[in-house]
Amino acid sequence: MSGPSDDASDDSDASDDSDASDEEFDAISAVIAREFPTRPVTDRSSVATGNRKRTVVVRFGDGSDPPAVVVQTGPNERALATEATLTRAIAARTDLPVAQALAGGPLSSIDETSETSGGYLVTERQSGTDLHEQFATLDASSQQTLAQTFGRALACLHEAFRFDAYGSVGVERDGAVDWHRLLTDSDPGSMLAVEAVDHVVVTTDWPTWVQSYASAGVDRLPPAFDDLRPRLRTMVDAGVASLPSSPVSTLYPWDLRPGNALAEGETVTALLDWGEPLAAAPGLGVAKVEHLVCDWYVTDAGPLRRAFRAGYADVRPLPPVPDVYRLAAVVASAVDGEGVVTRPRYPERTGEAAVAFHRERLAAILD
Incomplete structure (x- = not known):
C-alpha cells in the first residue's frame, strides 16, 4: 500500500x-x-x-x-x-x-x-506512467477528473459482479485450476466464487462479516494505536448493530487506487493488480476506495471526495456509507499484509509521520 x-x-x-x-x-x-x-x-x-x-x-x-x-x-x-x-x-x-x-x-x-x-x-504490458508518483503533483482539476474516474470504475465493478456470500473471492476449488478454460473463455467470471481463504470469514450474515473484518483490522494495528483501540472496538460493536442483515454482495476491490494505475495525463490507461479480491456490500467498497483515492494524497480531500462520488453516481446510486465502513476502510489500509504501517502521501510519509496520518483519519471518524 x-x-x-x-x-x-x-x-x-x-x-x-x-x-x-x-x-x-x-x-x-x-x-x-x-x-x-x-x-x-x-x-x-x-x-x-x-x-x-x-x-x-x-x-x-x-x-x-x-x-x-x-x-x-x-x-x-x-x-x-x-x-x-x-x-x-x-x-x-x-x-x-x-x-x-x-x-x-x-x-x-x-x-x-x-x-x-x-x-x-x-x-x-499497458502504456502509461505510474499514477502513484504523479497524482500529488497534478493540479486540482486533473486530480478531480481522475477521482471521478475511480468513482465510475468502482460503480462499474459493483454493477458487473454479484456473489451469494461475503468473504474472499477465488476460482472454484474443484480440483486443479482449469487454466485452458480461464485463458480461452471470453468471460471466465463464472469460475469465481466466495470461499474460505486464510483468516477472512465467509458468511451470508453481513453484520457478522463486518464485525470480523473491522475487528481484525483493529487487532492488527501496532502499539502506536493502543490508546485508540478501545474506542475503535466500541465503535465497531455499535456500528454493526444497525447494519442490514443481507445487502447485495458485489466485488470489493480493496486495493483500487492510484498506486495501482497507469495514466496519460487525465486518462487512466490501466487499472492493475486485482489480486486477493473480496465480496462485500457496495458501501464498504466506496469507503475503502474513497479513502485510498481522496484522503491518501492530499490534505483537503473534500473536492476529491465530491468528484469521486459524482463519478460513482453517474453509473449507479451511491450506497449508504456508515461510519463503521469508514473505520474498517482506514484500519484495513493502515497496515500491510506483513504487519508494517503503510506509507501515505507522495513523497511517502514514513515512521511517525505515517502513523500520525492514520491516527488523524481514525480520530476524525471517532469524533
Missing part, C-alpha cells in the same frame, strides 16, 4: 532484476523460455514492489506483438489464477482498462522434474 502496484508500470519504477534470488530468476527465465521460445529478449526489469509476487517487465527485440509483457510468479498458483480470471471477467463485463492475461499455469508444468511450487501469469 506504499508505492507502485505489483504490476508493471513505466520504466521509472523498474530496475534490473539481477538482484533477484536464483530461484526467482530461474522461474522468470523458465516462463520466458516456455511461452516465448523464439523471441529475443532485449531487456527485463523488475518492478520493485510487492512481497508476495515477483513481477518483471520483459521486452522483445523482434518487432512482433506484443513488444513487451509482464511476467509474475508467486507461491500461490490459485491466487494468480483468481487474478487472471477476475481481470478477464472485468474486461468482458465492463469498459475498464485492464491488462489482458496471455498465459499462466503452475510452475511445476514447466519443469516437471523439480519440486517447484506456485504459479506464473503473463499479461500484456
Whole structure:
C-alpha cells in the first residue's frame, strides 16, 4: 500500500532484476523460455514492489506483438489464477482498462522434474506512467477528473459482479485450476466464487462479516494505536448493530487506487493488480476506495471526495456509507499484509509521520 502496484508500470519504477534470488530468476527465465521460445529478449526489469509476487517487465527485440509483457510468479498458483480470471471477467463485463492475461499455469508444468511450487501469469504490458508518483503533483482539476474516474470504475465493478456470500473471492476449488478454460473463455467470471481463504470469514450474515473484518483490522494495528483501540472496538460493536442483515454482495476491490494505475495525463490507461479480491456490500467498497483515492494524497480531500462520488453516481446510486465502513476502510489500509504501517502521501510519509496520518483519519471518524 506504499508505492507502485505489483504490476508493471513505466520504466521509472523498474530496475534490473539481477538482484533477484536464483530461484526467482530461474522461474522468470523458465516462463520466458516456455511461452516465448523464439523471441529475443532485449531487456527485463523488475518492478520493485510487492512481497508476495515477483513481477518483471520483459521486452522483445523482434518487432512482433506484443513488444513487451509482464511476467509474475508467486507461491500461490490459485491466487494468480483468481487474478487472471477476475481481470478477464472485468474486461468482458465492463469498459475498464485492464491488462489482458496471455498465459499462466503452475510452475511445476514447466519443469516437471523439480519440486517447484506456485504459479506464473503473463499479461500484456499497458502504456502509461505510474499514477502513484504523479497524482500529488497534478493540479486540482486533473486530480478531480481522475477521482471521478475511480468513482465510475468502482460503480462499474459493483454493477458487473454479484456473489451469494461475503468473504474472499477465488476460482472454484474443484480440483486443479482449469487454466485452458480461464485463458480461452471470453468471460471466465463464472469460475469465481466466495470461499474460505486464510483468516477472512465467509458468511451470508453481513453484520457478522463486518464485525470480523473491522475487528481484525483493529487487532492488527501496532502499539502506536493502543490508546485508540478501545474506542475503535466500541465503535465497531455499535456500528454493526444497525447494519442490514443481507445487502447485495458485489466485488470489493480493496486495493483500487492510484498506486495501482497507469495514466496519460487525465486518462487512466490501466487499472492493475486485482489480486486477493473480496465480496462485500457496495458501501464498504466506496469507503475503502474513497479513502485510498481522496484522503491518501492530499490534505483537503473534500473536492476529491465530491468528484469521486459524482463519478460513482453517474453509473449507479451511491450506497449508504456508515461510519463503521469508514473505520474498517482506514484500519484495513493502515497496515500491510506483513504487519508494517503503510506509507501515505507522495513523497511517502514514513515512521511517525505515517502513523500520525492514520491516527488523524481514525480520530476524525471517532469524533
